[in-house]
Amino acid sequence: MSKKNGKWQAFMERNRKSGGYLLRKKAFDIAYKICRAILIFGLCFLIVQPLLNKISLSFMEEKDLYDSTIVSIPRNFSTASYKLTAQLMKYWKALGTTAYISLLVSVLQVASATLVGYGFARYKFPLKNFWFFMVILVIIVPPQTIMAPLYLNFTFFNPFGIVKLVTGGKTLNLINTIIPYLLLCICCIGLKSGLYIYLIRQFFRNVPKDIEEAAYVDGCGKFKTFYRIMLPDAKPIITSCFLFAFVWQWTDKFYSQMFLRKYTLLSTQLNGLSGALDSFVKNAGIAEKASQAYSGQIVATGTLLTVIPLLVIYVFAQKGFVESLSQSGIKM
Numbered sequence: 001m002s003k004k005n006g007k008w009q010a011f012m013e014r015n016r017k018s019g020g021y022l023l024r025k026k027a028f029d030i031a032y033k034i035c036r037a038i039l040i041f042g043l044c045f046l047i048v049q050p051l052l053n054k055i056s057l058s059f060m061e062e063k064d065l066y067d068s069t070i071v072s073i074p075r076n077f078s079t080a081s082y083k084l085t086a087q088l089m090k091y092w093k094a095l096g097t098t099a100y101i102s103l104l105v106s107v108l109q110v111a112s113a114t115l116v117g118y119g120f121a122r123y124k125f126p127l128k129n130f131w132f133f134m135v136i137l138v139i140i141v142p143p144q145t146i147m148a149p150l151y152l153n154f155t156f157f158n159p160f161g162i163v164k165l166v167t168g169g170k171t172l173n174l175i176n177t178i179i180p181y182l183l184l185c186i187c188c189i190g191l192k193s194g195l196y197i198y199l200i201r202q203f204f205r206n207v208p209k210d211i212e213e214a215a216y217v218d219g220c221g222k223f224k225t226f227y228r229i230m231l232p233d234a235k236p237i238i239t240s241c242f243l244f245a246f247v248w249q250w251t252d253k254f255y256s257q258m259f260l261r262k263y264t265l266l267s268t269q270l271n272g273l274s275g276a277l278d279s280f281v282k283n284a285g286i287a288e289k290a291s292q293a294y295s296g297q298i299v300a301t302g303t304l305l306t307v308i309p310l311l312v313i314y315v316f317a318q319k320g321f322v323e324s325l326s327q328s329g330i331k332m
Contacts, residue, residue: 054300058082065293085301088276089269095309098250098266101178106245108185109193110238116188117200118226122212132201138194143254151258154180176262181255191248191255196241203237204230243317247310266306273302 015022053072057065061076085091119125120132157172158164164171174180184190188197207230215225231238253267261268269276277298278289290298 054304057297058301058304060297062294062297065291065297081297081301082305084277084280085273085298085305088273088280088298089266089302089305090264091266091269091305094264094266094269097264099309101181101260101263101265102246102249104178105181105185105190105249106242108182109188109190109245110196110242112186112188113193113196113241114200114231114234114238117197118204118230120197120201121204135188135194135197138189139192139198143191147254147258150180151175154259175259178260178263180259184255191252192245196245199241200234200237203234207233246313250310251306270299270302270306273299 012023056072056074058081059077059079060070060074061078061080064070064075067075116135120128120135154174157174181190185193188194211229211233212225215229220228251267253271256263256265256268257271274290274295277295281287281290
């Protein structure tokens with residue numbers, strides 16, 4: 001106690017000499033830490049609490065759903081909702097298809113965004129600022145605004161009249177194929193492509209040009225300098241963009257419902273889960289349609305089944321993901 005009193009007296013003496021500044025600063029620091037803790041707790045609660053509710057709901061038996069005395073913890077533990085939800089969603093087929101398409105689309109999207117971002121960062125070409133403004137528009141403009149043109153374009157696919165010339169006046173219908181997805185990714189107008197181009201451009205702009213000039217002096221051409229020198233250096237930002245692209249594609253419903261309606265994907269299966277449950281209940285002769293509480297439980301379970309693979313991936317990729325974000329250091 002004497003040591004603490006001595007430290008406190010010494011602090012008060014320094015505070016008196018500083019005109020009360022040290023005490024005000026210490027009080028401000030304590031208030032800041034308290035406010036920060038409350039804010040972090042509030043944000044965590046907003047994110048975690050709905051997830052915990054879904055987990056609790058998914059393990060309840062149906063009779064628990066109508067028991068007003070049960071708030072969070074199930075009284076009758078059951079995994080029946082998982083079995084039924086997996087059956088209605090065709091889960092394993094949807095999981096494999098979603099993983100395949102998400103991986104393919106993410107690789108193409110990040111590859112094209114890397115080339116374009118590097119071009120914007122290092123080269124001069126006509127209307128460069130105009131084209132970069134178009135990239136910003138891809139970020140800002142909602143994809144719903146170009147839904148009709150995209151749909152018509154791929155329903156009657158005929159770039160520059162070449163298809164009609166080859167087929168004798170007929171166009172190609174690319175809807176319900178993966179080709180529109182791949183073309184959008186390669187042409188850098190896919191889901192969030194503008195954001196990836198911007199992030200990668202900003203990263204390359206902050207890489208010293210001396211590195212490339214040294215490579216040129218050693219006899220490396222532009223292409224060799226790019227893939228031997230610049231690409232390894234850009235691994236953090238490319239990793240970040242790839243993970244973001246994979247997650248966004250995994251949960252995408254907009255492009256999936258427009259182009260891939262015949263594919264069994266987790267996002268589209270989850271979107272139609274309530275209707276599938278109603279059909280199951282009616283065909284089983286249980287009722288005309290599922291109750292609202294039971295439908296909510298099945299949808300909550302479907303949401304968890306959709307998110308669980310992403311959580312597993314994050315657990316294994318957490319270290320690399322955090323390192324990539326910390327090393328990317330985007331500067332304006």
